[in-house]
Amino acid sequence: MDIVEEIIRLKKEKNAIILVHNYQRSEIQDIADFLGDSLGLSRKAVKTDAKIIVFCGVRFMAETAKILSPEKMVLLPRKEAGCPMADMITAEDLRILKEKYPGAKVVSYVNTNADVKAESDICCTSANAIKVVRNIKAEKIIFTPDKNLAAYCQRFTDKEIIPWNGYCYVHEKIREEEVRLAKEKFPDALLLVHPECNTSVIDLADEVLSTSGMLNFAKKTDKKRFLIGTEEGLIYRLKKENPGKKFYTVGTAKICRNMKMTTLNDVYLSLKEERYAIKLPEDIIKFAQKALTAMLRNIYG
Ligand code: 13P
Ligand code: SF4
Numbered sequence: 001m002d003i004v005e006e007i008i009r010l011k012k013e014k015n016a017i018i019l020v021h022n023y024q025r026s027e028i029q030d031i032a033d034f035l036g037d038s039l040g041l042s043r044k045a046v047k048t049d050a051k052i053i054v055f056c057g058v059r060f061m062a063e064t065a066k067i068l069s070p071e072k073m074v075l076l077p078r079k080e081a082g083c084p085m086a087d088m089i090t091a092e093d094l095r096i097l098k099e100k101y102p103g104a105k106v107v108s109y110v111n112t113n114a115d116v117k118a119e120s121d122i123c124c125t126s127a128n129a130i131k132v133v134r135n136i137k138a139e140k141i142i143f144t145p146d147k148n149l150a151a152y153c154q155r156f157t158d159k160e161i162i163p164w165n166g167y168c169y170v171h172e173k174i175r176e177e178e179v180r181l182a183k184e185k186f187p188d189a190l191l192l193v194h195p196e197c198n199t200s201v202i203d204l205a206d207e208v209l210s211t212s213g214m215l216n217f218a219k220k221t222d223k224k225r226f227l228i229g230t231e232e233g234l235i236y237r238l239k240k241e242n243p244g245k246k247f248y249t250v251g252t253a254k255i256c257r258n259m260k261m262t263t264l265n266d267v268y269l270s271l272k273e274e275r276y277a278i279k280l281p282e283d284i285i286k287f288a289q290k291a292l293t294a295m296l297r298n299i300y301g
Contacts, residue, residue: 010271017050021057022211023233023259037212038110039125058083063114066278067288074278077270078261088166089145091115105138118287122294127210130156135300152195170256171196178251193229231256
């Protein structure tokens with residue numbers, strides 16, 4: 001059996017679409033109907049008229065698709081593929097914080113569990129966080145869960161940002177010393193980093209961008225060499241789409257083990273046996289959808 005052919009056959013038979021995040025394994029990226037960052041993937045989840053969405057990414061991404069398209073079946077091929085950063089804050093933690101700062105609005109990074117989104121006023125992704133923070137009608141903003149993204153947004157606003165103390169263990173592995181060494185080794189390369197990186201790393205960057213932001217930037221610029229400060233899966237796509245350009249990791253490759261769990265066999269079994277379907281309580285869907293729709297439709301009230 002050719003597993004890729006079987007995936008394509010099952011996909012057609014069941015009217016399914018395969019959405020894939022930029023950090024997935026190369027062979028999973030190659031079978032994507034749509035490959036993108038968190039923002040692009042949520043937009044696609046709203047637009048598609050497929051009956052089934054197979055989400056190759058981590059749980060919060062599949063949950064986001066389900067919240068935005070509750071009538072669809074959303075499948076996460078590996079049920080244990082979570083995001084450790086999303087698990088760093090609970091809905092109860094957020095309720096306590098909201099009581100402490102009653103006038104504040106809550107901006108939650110999409111890298112949160114559905115019940116945390118349901119307690120939030122608006123969501124953001126790394127691609128639009130600055131815009132959301134600037135536009136939201138409040139002088140105090142509780143920002144969850146990423147302290148690094150919160151600190152980065154704080155550079156662009158006078159509003160008071162109250163951060164949660166979460167972080168991404170993958171981006172935290174990119175250290176300032178390693179960045180300095182990489183810059184010495186490739187002095188003509190531009191350094192592109194993800195805003196989940198530490199402040200000291202962001203300070204050394206030429207551009208701070210989401211994963212799709214990096215792809216767009218690399219395509220448009222005349223520059224030929226880049227140091228990529230994010231999860232290594234993105235480099236596969238950068239190289240594939242820009243054959244004349246060079247992309248290097250900052251020191252050793254940084255790997256998100258959760259993003260790399262999904263294999264072709266998991267996708268095949270997911271389509272064949274319709275597993276693992278995302279299920280969320282109706283009230284969580286209702287409130288989380290408000291926060292996600294506010295982001296997608298630019299509603300900042
Ligand atoms: P992007 O939205 O930039 O793709 O990032 C998602 C993510 O999980 C980063 O660690
Ligand atoms: Fe979560 Fe970091 Fe992995 Fe993204 S790279 S899914 S933030 S652990």
